[in-house]
Amino acid sequence: MSLASKRHADRWGDRTAIVDGDERVSYTELAARVETAAGRLTALEVGHGDRVALVSRNRVEVLVFLFAVHRVGGVFAPVSHHLTPATVSEPMAQIDPDLVLFESAQRDLVRQFDVRSFEEFDRVTPSDAQSAEWDGNEGGGRDTALLVHTEDGTRVVSLSNRAVEWNCRAATAGWGLGRNDRTLTVRPLSLPDCLLGFALPLLTVGGRVVLRRAFDPADALFAIENHGVTCMEGGPTEFRELVDEGSLTNRSSLDWAATRGHVPPDVREAFPVPLLRVYGRPETGPNVLRESPGSKGTLYPFPSYAVRIGDGTKTDEEIGELFVSGPATASGSLDGEAFGEWVPTGDVFRRGPKDSEDSNESNGFVLVADDEAIESGAEPIHPWAVETVLESHPDVRAAGIVETVAETGGIAPKALVVGDVSPGELREFAEERLAAHEVPRSIESVPSLPRYSSGELDRGELRRRFGTWNSEGG
Numbered sequence: 001m002s003l004a005s006k007r008h009a010d011r012w013g014d015r016t017a018i019v020d021g022d023e024r025v026s027y028t029e030l031a032a033r034v035e036t037a038a039g040r041l042t043a044l045e046v047g048h049g050d051r052v053a054l055v056s057r058n059r060v061e062v063l064v065f066l067f068a069v070h071r072v073g074g075v076f077a078p079v080s081h082h083l084t085p086a087t088v089s090e091p092m093a094q095i096d097p098d099l100v101l102f103e104s105a106q107r108d109l110v111r112q113f114d115v116r117s118f119e120e121f122d123r124v125t126p127s128d129a130q131s132a133e134w135d136g137n138e139g140g141g142r143d144t145a146l147l148v149h150t151e152d153g154t155r156v157v158s159l160s161n162r163a164v165e166w167n168c169r170a171a172t173a174g175w176g177l178g179r180n181d182r183t184l185t186v187r188p189l190s191l192p193d194c195l196l197g198f199a200l201p202l203l204t205v206g207g208r209v210v211l212r213r214a215f216d217p218a219d220a221l222f223a224i225e226n227h228g229v230t231c232m233e234g235g236p237t238e239f240r241e242l243v244d245e246g247s248l249t250n251r252s253s254l255d256w257a258a259t260r261g262h263v264p265p266d267v268r269e270a271f272p273v274p275l276l277r278v279y280g281r282p283e284t285g286p287n288v289l290r291e292s293p294g295s296k297g298t299l300y301p302f303p304s305y306a307v308r309i310g311d312g313t314k315t316d317e318e319i320g321e322l323f324v325s326g327p328a329t330a331s332g333s334l335d336g337e338a339f340g341e342w343v344p345t346g347d348v349f350r351r352g353p354k355d356s357e358d359s360n361e362s363n364g365f366v367l368v369a370d371d372e373a374i375e376s377g378a379e380p381i382h383p384w385a386v387e388t389v390l391e392s393h394p395d396v397r398a399a400g401i402v403e404t405v406a407e408t409g410g411i412a413p414k415a416l417v418v419g420d421v422s423p424g425e426l427r428e429f430a431e432e433r434l435a436a437h438e439v440p441r442s443i444e445s446v447p448s449l450p451r452y453s454s455g456e457l458d459r460g461e462l463r464r465r466f467g468t469w470n471s472e473g474g
Helices: 005-012 027-043 060-071 089-095 104-110 118-122 161-175 192-203 217-227 236-245 265-270 383-390 423-431 459-466
Strands: 016-020 023-026 051-055 075-079 099-102 144-149 156-160 182-185 208-211 231-234 256-259 275-281 285-290 298-301 306-309 321-325 343-348 374-376 379-381 396-405 411-419 442-445
Touching: 005 027, 016 027, 016 060, 023 027, 027 060, 027 118, 051 060, 051 089, 051 104, 060 075, 060 192, 075 089, 089 144, 089 156, 099 104, 099 118, 144 161, 144 192, 156 161, 161 192, 161 285, 182 192, 182 217, 192 208, 192 231, 192 275, 192 285, 208 217, 217 236, 231 236, 236 256, 236 265, 275 298, 343 383, 379 383, 383 396, 383 411, 383 423, 396 459, 411 459, 423 442
Parallel strands: 016 208, 051 075, 051 099, 075 144, 182 208, 182 231, 231 256, 256 275, 411 442
Antiparallel strands: 016 023, 144 156, 275 285, 285 298, 306 321, 321 343, 374 379, 396 411
16 A cells, blocks of 8 residues: 555556546556656755645645655645635644645635645746655654644644555455445545545555536436446435435446435435445544444444443543544644544444344444434434433443423433432432533433344334423423
């Protein structure tokens, strides 16, 4: 696995690497463009450790600059063009780039910075570029290679050269990607979900990336059919619009699609191929946990990742909080936080039911936190987060959370508990461990909770039996 485009050209030559509109770029052509761009970066005195920020829609230049900056030992920092002139200042301030490149369509977004357009960059006379020997540098390849920000731009994290390459390894091994796979970018390459999810991993194994400047459902369906797309990543909005636009034909090459958001059941059922939930974030890399077809919310770790669930016994560790470890995690954020061996995600997970035939420790699977959050004022309540805390009480065997109406109006959580503990005692226990809006407004003892055959809580039946919508608040 390598991020050196010259090696890719030596292996795959005239194979198409990138499709950008009507333009097809082979691996040989990509390497030539990278070499020229690296020469221009060298002429601009961009070298080891220098930061190059780029603001652009999905274009072949984005991937050319990624490889070119890597070629000269710099740090590549794609910045989302979906930000506004006000919000783009925050990631830019953290990145503090030595060079800012942009496509002309984003001029208004970057007007406040010292920038250079793609056209201006193309007029720079190239110098001889010297290849950076990443693996020979101090730190054994741990030098920063990529800076990625959260979707809102408020946090920027640092990924080493090693972490970027291991993200590619995890994706190709975990999804089984190969040279015959092709992906369609329906979201910006500035997002690690898109860049490190499929695009960059496929370019390291001889696959193909089909670029689109912006998402249009009719155009996306055409691209899937016309370019033989086999896999893609998107959000609930994109998949909803694809379903509304029309279905894929039976001849479609698409095998499955990945999403990091909760896709409503009706969209999942209408989509002709499996929509697999995948979990990851900039701090951990986007390829941490994934569903398999028919797994009903059960997520399995990607190769090279270890995950654990906090039990609340360590300082600053929440019960049920997911921690991730592995060579693909970020080294820290640019706001000064350094990550240790285990990177906290801030999200609540829980292991599969102990009576499941697949629940042994070697499988290491976890269940993603409940997507059906309860909206209580401005703060969402995740039922599984509350249930995990209640079930940590020694006298509680099981707990379920449903919505009810609070005494003062609005929505509040109600707890159904299987166990031998008084509501008052359990409330005090919860108040010590949960935020005020998460503490159940009422607690009811029940002999059992409805479950599927897999052991997973049947939330629909739970709401039908115990949910209350009257002024008494349950």
